[in-house]
Amino acid sequence: MSKLNLIATATFGLEAVVAQELKSLGYEDITVENAKVSFTGDEESLCRTNIMLRTADRIRLKVGEFKATTFDELFEKTKALPWPEIIPANAEFPVDGKSIKSTLFSISDCQAIVKKAVVESMKKKYKTQWFEEKGPLYKIEVALLKDIATLTIDTSGPGLHKRGYRELTSTAPLRETLAAALVLLSKWYPDTTLIDPLCGSGTIPIEAALIGQNIAPGINREFVSDRWPNIPKSVWKKVREEARDNVRKLKLDIIGTDIDGPSIKLARINAAKFNLEQDIHFQQLPLSDFSSQKKYGKIISNPPYGERLGNLPEVEKLYKEMGKVFSRLDTWSYYILTSHEKFETLFGKKASKKRKLYNGKIKVDYYQYFGPRPPRKQS
Numbered sequence: 001m002s003k004l005n006l007i008a009t010a011t012f013g014l015e016a017v018v019a020q021e022l023k024s025l026g027y028e029d030i031t032v033e034n035a036k037v038s039f040t041g042d043e044e045s046l047c048r049t050n051i052m053l054r055t056a057d058r059i060r061l062k063v064g065e066f067k068a069t070t071f072d073e074l075f076e077k078t079k080a081l082p083w084p085e086i087i088p089a090n091a092e093f094p095v096d097g098k099s100i101k102s103t104l105f106s107i108s109d110c111q112a113i114v115k116k117a118v119v120e121s122m123k124k125k126y127k128t129q130w131f132e133e134k135g136p137l138y139k140i141e142v143a144l145l146k147d148i149a150t151l152t153i154d155t156s157g158p159g160l161h162k163r164g165y166r167e168l169t170s171t172a173p174l175r176e177t178l179a180a181a182l183v184l185l186s187k188w189y190p191d192t193t194l195i196d197p198l199c200g201s202g203t204i205p206i207e208a209a210l211i212g213q214n215i216a217p218g219i220n221r222e223f224v225s226d227r228w229p230n231i232p233k234s235v236w237k238k239v240r241e242e243a244r245d246n247v248r249k250l251k252l253d254i255i256g257t258d259i260d261g262p263s264i265k266l267a268r269i270n271a272a273k274f275n276l277e278q279d280i281h282f283q284q285l286p287l288s289d290f291s292s293q294k295k296y297g298k299i300i301s302n303p304p305y306g307e308r309l310g311n312l313p314e315v316e317k318l319y320k321e322m323g324k325v326f327s328r329l330d331t332w333s334y335y336i337l338t339s340h341e342k343f344e345t346l347f348g349k350k351a352s353k354k355r356k357l358y359n360g361k362i363k364v365d366y367y368q369y370f371g372p373r374p375p376r377k378q379s
Contacts, residue, residue, distance in 0.1 A: 003041075004040065004043070004061060005062040006041055006045060006046060006060070007036050008022065008036065008039070008053060008056035009057040009060060010037060011178060012034065012035055013356055013358060014177075014178070015032050015034070018037045018056045019037045022039055025048060027040075027041060046059060046225060047225075048239045051239055052218065054184070054217050058155075058160055060152035060153065060154055061086070061153045063082070063086065063152060064077070064151045068144070069103040070104075071104065074104060074110065074142075075113050076117075078151060079117040079120050080121075083121045084121060084124075084126065091131075091135045091137070092133040092134065092137045093115075093118060093131075093138045096142075097111040097142045099144040099145075102144040102146060102147050102148075103147055110142050114142045136224075136229065137224050138228070139154040139224070140153055141153075154224065155224065155225040156224060156225075157223050158221075160177060163176050163210075163217045164221045165271070173201060174203045174204065174359065175360070180211065181357075182207075182300050182335060182337060183207055183208045185368075186333070186335045190212035191250075193294045193296070194253070194300060195256075195292065195297060196257070197299065198287065198301050198303045199257060199263075199282070200258060201266045201267050202268075202270050203270075204256070204300050204301070204302065205254050205267070205280045206276060208300070209252060209271070210276075212248075212252045212279065213247055213248050213276075213279065214247055216246065219244070252280070253294075253297075254280045255283070257282070258285070259285065264284045287325055296331055296372075298332065298333050299332060299334035303319070305338050305364070307339070319338075331371050335366060337364050343365070
């Protein structure tokens, strides 16, 4: 595997954020599409993007792409791809599938045909009729969109939101990748105060601290491709050392508060998994008591949405209270994620900008309120 075609999958609405991350890592041959960003690289790129990307869902290795409107076409074109160059003889290689607006709509049939085609391709190379599939995992996906079949192999394993600090969660947790995106979209700088006054188990403050200290989110975890024999262990070691060398030692002013004591306790436990205890101050505090002496700063928050009808009046009351409390900090910027369509009315102020995103399967808006720009610090 020298030149590789790679795909960073992304939640709808975050594709441009993922593309910007890739550019920051030095990748230039980038194509942005719905829910994915394609780029070219090598084995090192595969390792680096798994370890360092904050907002991508996973990294997939693209094996081939072609038009297929019949099962015969799908079989023959899949069989012609270089599977034996990628998948070793002892590998486990299950096939997942999805089909959208395509002639071949039966996912189970497409999966079976792709599996058979890969087996036939590998039989020829490895001179065997049977594969035990007891070795490393190479999970194949056949994705059909408007009759175009894209064949990929997952390199990540568990999704990239699995940083390793949040085995335990409070209710309705925000996915780590989306939390990181909220911080990046706010254009927060590490020398600025950042507060989440409804922080729950601390995901937004923790992701902000990881960004502030430039700690790679995947630095402490393993990926399925860690076990692939065709990627030398030395490559993984080199990229992990690079990630460790990139860590900064800055003084951060990040605060997470919440009325719920057990959530704050959990937030502290989560932060400690990345040794961020000195970077984030967590405190049990009702929203009504929230304030700050700082002249400038950013509030980033993911309050409850009231998805359950019984909770709606309580949530709407919370949004009104947020409007009153945040108005005291009239020189601050604040960024709020919610699915409630009347948020601005309840909050009492129209957002400077709105961005459509998805929190899981829930369609949400990211309401951005821009405060005045702080004066430049004298050097």
